[in-house]
Amino acid sequence: MRLRALLDTDALGLRLLGGENELDRTVRGVMTTDLRDPSRYLSGGELVLTGLAWRRDAADSEPFVRLLVQAGVAGLAAGEAELGNVPEDLVVACVRHRLPLFAVHESVAFATITEHVVRQVSGERAGDLAAVVDRHRRMMTSGPAGGGPDVVLDLLGSDLDLRAWVLSPTGRLIAGSKVAGPGLPADTCAKLAAEHLAAARTGRRGPHRVTLGSATYSLFPVRSSGRSPQASRDVRETVLSDWLLAVEADAGDWPEERLDLLRGVTQLIAVERDRRDAARTVRRRLAQEVLELVQTGAAPAEIAARLRVAAPVLLPGLGAAPHWQVVVARVEWQDGDLEGGPVAQSLLEEILVDPSATGPEPSDRIAVAHTGDEAIALVPLPAVSTEHDGSEAGILADALLESVRDPLAAGLDDDGRVTLGVSASVHSAEGLRGALEEARHARRVAAARAGRVCAAGHQELASHVLLLPFVPDDVRRAFTARLLDPLRDYDRRHRAELIPTLEAFLDCDGSWTRCATRLHLHVNTLRYRVGRIEQLTSRDLSRLEDKLDFFLALRMS
Numbered sequence: 001m002r003l004r005a006l007l008d009t010d011a012l013g014l015r016l017l018g019g020e021n022e023l024d025r026t027v028r029g030v031m032t033t034d035l036r037d038p039s040r041y042l043s044g045g046e047l048v049l050t051g052l053a054w055r056r057d058a059a060d061s062e063p064f065v066r067l068l069v070q071a072g073v074a075g076l077a078a079g080e081a082e083l084g085n086v087p088e089d090l091v092v093a094c095v096r097h098r099l100p101l102f103a104v105h106e107s108v109a110f111a112t113i114t115e116h117v118v119r120q121v122s123g124e125r126a127g128d129l130a131a132v133v134d135r136h137r138r139m140m141t142s143g144p145a146g147g148g149p150d151v152v153l154d155l156l157g158s159d160l161d162l163r164a165w166v167l168s169p170t171g172r173l174i175a176g177s178k179v180a181g182p183g184l185p186a187d188t189c190a191k192l193a194a195e196h197l198a199a200a201r202t203g204r205r206g207p208h209r210v211t212l213g214s215a216t217y218s219l220f221p222v223r224s225s226g227r228s229p230q231a232s233r234d235v236r237e238t239v240l241s242d243w244l245l246a247v248e249a250d251a252g253d254w255p256e257e258r259l260d261l262l263r264g265v266t267q268l269i270a271v272e273r274d275r276r277d278a279a280r281t282v283r284r285r286l287a288q289e290v291l292e293l294v295q296t297g298a299a300p301a302e303i304a305a306r307l308r309v310a311a312p313v314l315l316p317g318l319g320a321a322p323h324w325q326v327v328v329a330r331v332e333w334q335d336g337d338l339e340g341g342p343v344a345q346s347l348l349e350e351i352l353v354d355p356s357a358t359g360p361e362p363s364d365r366i367a368v369a370h371t372g373d374e375a376i377a378l379v380p381l382p383a384v385s386t387e388h389d390g391s392e393a394g395i396l397a398d399a400l401l402e403s404v405r406d407p408l409a410a411g412l413d414d415d416g417r418v419t420l421g422v423s424a425s426v427h428s429a430e431g432l433r434g435a436l437e438e439a440r441h442a443r444r445v446a447a448a449r450a451g452r453v454c455a456a457g458h459q460e461l462a463s464h465v466l467l468l469p470f471v472p473d474d475v476r477r478a479f480t481a482r483l484l485d486p487l488r489d490y491d492r493r494h495r496a497e498l499i500p501t502l503e504a505f506l507d508c509d510g511s512w513t514r515c516a517t518r519l520h521l522h523v524n525t526l527r528y529r530v531g532r533i534e535q536l537t538s539r540d541l542s543r544l545e546d547k548l549d550f551f552l553a554l555r556m557s
Helices: 003-007 058-071 088-096 110-141 149-160 186-202 256-295 300-314 341-351 397-402 405-412 429-447 458-462 473-494 498-507 512-519 523-537 544-556
Strands: 014-018 029-032 046-050 075-079 101-104 164-167 173-176 208-212 215-222 243-247 323-333 367-371 374-381 416-422 453-457
Touching: 003 014, 003 110, 014 088, 029 110, 046 110, 058 088, 088 101, 149 164, 149 173, 149 256, 164 186, 186 208, 186 215, 186 243, 186 405, 215 256, 243 256, 256 300, 256 367, 256 374, 256 429, 300 374, 300 429, 323 341, 323 429, 341 367, 341 374, 397 405, 397 416, 397 453, 405 416, 405 453, 416 429, 429 453, 429 458, 453 458, 473 498, 473 523, 473 544, 498 512, 498 523, 498 544, 512 523
Parallel strands: 029 046, 046 075, 075 101, 416 453
Antiparallel strands: 014 101, 164 173, 164 243, 208 215, 215 243, 323 374, 323 416, 367 374
C-alpha cells in the first residue's frame, strides 16, 4: 500500500505535517518504537509509529530522523497524546530529510493503525504469493499451445484483476484479455509504444511506467524466449521488433513476487512471438528466391514459375495474384557499424500489416527479404481496384507511416533513420525488375528529405518532386533567396502578406476570382499585391516561365 492511502482512511485520524511530495512511497510494514536508535529493527519500507518518549530536547529530533532515513523507512507518525502536539523541531528535521511526517490524534490508538496497515499489506502479499504458486502454474500449462497470448492475458484478468494488452513496437494491438473490454484506442497504443521504445533506447530496465490521462500503465518488454536482456550486443538490433506487454496498473509499488509473475508472462508471450517468426521463414525464403532471380536478370518465365509457387503460400485460398507491389526499406544508424537489413525486414513485416488488424498472424501475405542495410517486400494484391481518378489502388507510401511515425521516431532516437520507397503495381513477372528499381529510386527520394522517418511513392517519380531533393544546397539557397527574399523583407517591414498571396495565386492557377475568394480580398486588392510582387522581383506573373520559377522557389524554401 502507499502512504497516500493512509490519509484517505478517516478512522486512522492522521494529519500530514510534511512530505506531501513523497506520499507515493510504498508501505511494506509497520513498527512502533520509542527507542532513540531503532535502526537495528528496521528493514526498510516501514511506517514508524512513535509516542516521542525518546525526545528529551529539540536536539534529539535531527539524529532520530537521520537514522530512520538511513534505514529506508517509508514515513513517520508521531502521537500527540504525550506532548499535546508534534514538536516543531521534529517537523523541521523531517522536512530537511524529505521524510513524510504524520500527526496521530490522541484519540487514535497505535494498535488501530498497526492493524489497518498489516491487514492491507498482508492481503496484498497473500494474493501475490498465491499467484506465484497457483496462477503461474496454470499460465505455464495454458501458454501458446493452449490458445496463444489471449489465454495468458485472460488469466491475468480473471485471477489478478489486471487489464493487459500485447502491442507491437509500432503500437498495433496483437492481443488483449477479455476482462480488458474493448481494445485500446489506436492513439493510446501508439503513445504507449513510443514511450516503451524511448525507454528501451535509454537502456532502463522495465517495467516502464507511463501515465496517459487518468490511467497509469506499466510496460514490460517481451523479448525472444531464447535471449536474455544482455544477449543482444546492441539494443538497436531488436528495439524496432520486440513486442511489449502493457498492464493498466502502477507496478512501482508491487512486491518482487508479482513482478516475477509478470516477467514470466512475458516469457510465455515471447514463445508466441518466436513461433510467429518461425512461420515467416518460408515466406522470407520465397521472397529471397524471387528477388535473386529478378536481380540476376533471370528469364521472365523462370520468375513467373517461382511466383506461381509463391502465390498459394502468400494468398491461401485466393489463387494466383494478378498484381504485385515492391516496397524497399532501409534502416541506417549514424555510426554505420550496425547492419540495418534484419531490423528493416522485421519492420516491414510489421508496418505492411493493416493497422486495424489484430492478432499475431495477420501478416501471412507478406514476404520480405533483406540484404545489407536494405529490406525488400514482395506484396501480392489479390484484387486491384481502380480509383476514381483512374489510378490503381494498392499500398500508398504516406499511409504506411501515418500511424507508426511517432513510435518509430522514438525507437530511432537521434541516431537512426528509416526510409521507404513504394513501387506501382505490376501484373506480370516481366514488370518486377522495373518495380524493384522504381521502389529503390523512390526510397532515394525519401532519403533526400529531412526527418527520421520518410517515405516516397512511385507517383512522385513523374513530377518535379523527384528533382527537388537532389538540387545542391548552395544552388537551392541562391535560387530561393533571389526570388523570395525581397518579398519576405517587404512582409517583415510592412506586415504585408505577399508570400501567402503568391502561394494562393499559384495554387489557384492564376485565377484572379478564385484567389480573391480564397483570401477574402477584393480583386483590386489582389491585383495591387501581385503588382507589388512583380515590382519587387522584376518578374511577370502572366508568363509561364516566371510562374514556374516562383512555384519551384516556394517548394524548395
